[in-house]
Amino acid sequence: MVYKMLVLNIDGTLVQDNGRIHKLTREAIAYAQNKGITVTLATAKNFPAAKRMAKTLKIDSHIIAHQGAYIASELNKPIYVNRIHEKIAREIVALLESFSCQIKLVHEQFTLGNKVKLPENMVGRVFLQSTNRFSYSEQFVEIVSEKLLDEPVSPPKIEVHFDDQQSVEDAAKAIAEMYNEVDCIFTEECKMEIVGANVSKLQGVKYVCERLDIKRDEVVAIGAGLDDLSLIEWAGLGVSMGNAPAIVQAAADWLTRSNNDQGVAYMVKEHFRKQQPLSFLKKINVLK
Helix, strand or coil, rough: CCCCEEECCCCCCCEEECCCCHHHHHHHHHHHHHHHCCEEEECCCCCCHHHHHHHHHHHCCEEEEHHHHHEEEECCCEEEEEEHHHHHHHHHHHHCCCCCEEEEEEECCCEEEECCCCCCCCEEEEEECCCCCEEEEEECCCCHHHHHCCCCCCCEEEEEEECCCCHHHHHHHHHHHHHHCCCEEEECCEEEEEEEECCHHHHHHHHHHHCCCCHHHHEEEEEEHHHHHHHHHHCCCEEEECCCCCCCCCCCCCCCCCCCCCCCCCCCHHHCCCCCCHHHHHHCCCCC
16 A cells, blocks of 8 residues: 555654654654655644644644644644634533633633643743744633633633543533533543534544545554544554553554654654655556
8 A cells, every 4th residue: 555644643652751852753754755745743732832843843734733623734824623612612611610620722822721720920921933923822810711701712622631530521421411512532531622523633634635635545643642543543554652542552553662762753664665755656657
């Protein structure tokens, strides 16, 4: 099989536990791109954070951010957006405020969250990226639902960190019973992300593949989280990182090394060295 797309998760996949990308991983991404492979990121991160990562790796294709709710190659020029309606967002936040949890409404231009478990002097932060000509602000308030009454927000996703797993399950059950307009995605223990109905990394990848005329069996997907599971199961070649949960590893076609052992670099070099550049395959009529 000839593969045309490589989809990569960020946290736990491209990035080591120290927050850095290893030199070998950078070289592997360039190696795949030089063979004509479309490399894209599929991540839970907000778009600006994902875009910074893409620029570091010299990836210029569409980025699937916010769990698939926001797809773009440039900020403010999305090809797909699925937002949670401002009224539903406020109602869900009010519900979540009955739990002990950290709530964040993650917009593509800012994050709005509560002050739970944050330093008392932290009211707001702004991260300036001189090379990107934009700022991404994080604002923290006492009661998010009250803030939303005055300044409604329609976020691509809501991120929630609970004190215990039982609260995650109770909140997810309540939301599922009350709202068919959203889905809850479980990413790790005590953490949940809320997105518009039918939003996922998988659906985002499908959307991009359709635009690029890339078939399912021509996609390689590498991930490490529970939110990568459906994508890994769907892809022509689903790859699990060695640091992924057991359920993700069991679903994969290929198990690579951990993120701290350059698992992406190992897999890409091992697999794509066997594939000729797409331009050459087209020249000899193997590909149209």
